[in-house]
Amino acid sequence: MFTEEKPSKLGDIMTALNDPRLPIYSYDFEDFDNHPYFRAARNYPLITYYEQKFMEAEALMMTGGDDAAIHDAFMEGVTSSFDYISATTPFASDSLHMVFDSLSMDYMAAIDPGEGNVTMEDIMTQKYIAMYTEPEVYNDWRRTNIPELTPNSGSTIPYRFPYPSSELTLNLNTPPVDGLDAITDPANKVWWDIN
Numbered sequence: 001m002f003t004e005e006k007p008s009k010l011g012d013i014m015t016a017l018n019d020p021r022l023p024i025y026s027y028d029f030e031d032f033d034n035h036p037y038f039r040a041a042r043n044y045p046l047i048t049y050y051e052q053k054f055m056e057a058e059a060l061m062m063t064g065g066d067d068a069a070i071h072d073a074f075m076e077g078v079t080s081s082f083d084y085i086s087a088t089t090p091f092a093s094d095s096l097h098m099v100f101d102s103l104s105m106d107y108m109a110a111i112d113p114g115e116g117n118v119t120m121e122d123i124m125t126q127k128y129i130a131m132y133t134e135p136e137v138y139n140d141w142r143r144t145n146i147p148e149l150t151p152n153s154g155s156t157i158p159y160r161f162p163y164p165s166s167e168l169t170l171n172l173n174t175p176p177v178d179g180l181d182a183i184t185d186p187a188n189k190v191w192w193d194i195n
Helices: 008-016 029-034 049-062 067-088 094-111 120-130 136-144 165-170 177-184
Strands: none
Touching: 008 120, 049 067, 049 120, 067 094, 067 120, 120 136
């Protein structure tokens, strides 16, 4: 999905964790049209099992859930994200597939914080990696500020999509003109974003 110009934050995180998904995410850009994620006939799930497990781990953590249940949901999220890639990626050979599966097991052992030690940063970072092509990752970042992102010099990271001009001119329920900056400036947060 990206080559040498991979998103720096994602690439840095994956490199630091020695994540075996990085070569798969770094698919040859010259063959972009044939990338398995971008084929027109690709079946694309609305929600995945691994997303559900990361949401479960987050919900358990936020509600004071059992440490074992948090750990199990977190690790199942990581494991099932690797299972999904293993099942949906066309590997060049069976031996490369086996290498990926072996590296996946090593990775999961290395990132396992142990029962009682899972943090919100662990959960959201692994969810960010597993779901980096999903729009929900953007909303997760707005909710949690994980991972910590640094905007390009002289810019800000957008927190909202601006209202289209047609909405501003044709919708009678649009906020009054004196409040337009609040809803049209991408740097202003949406009402639910308290972070």
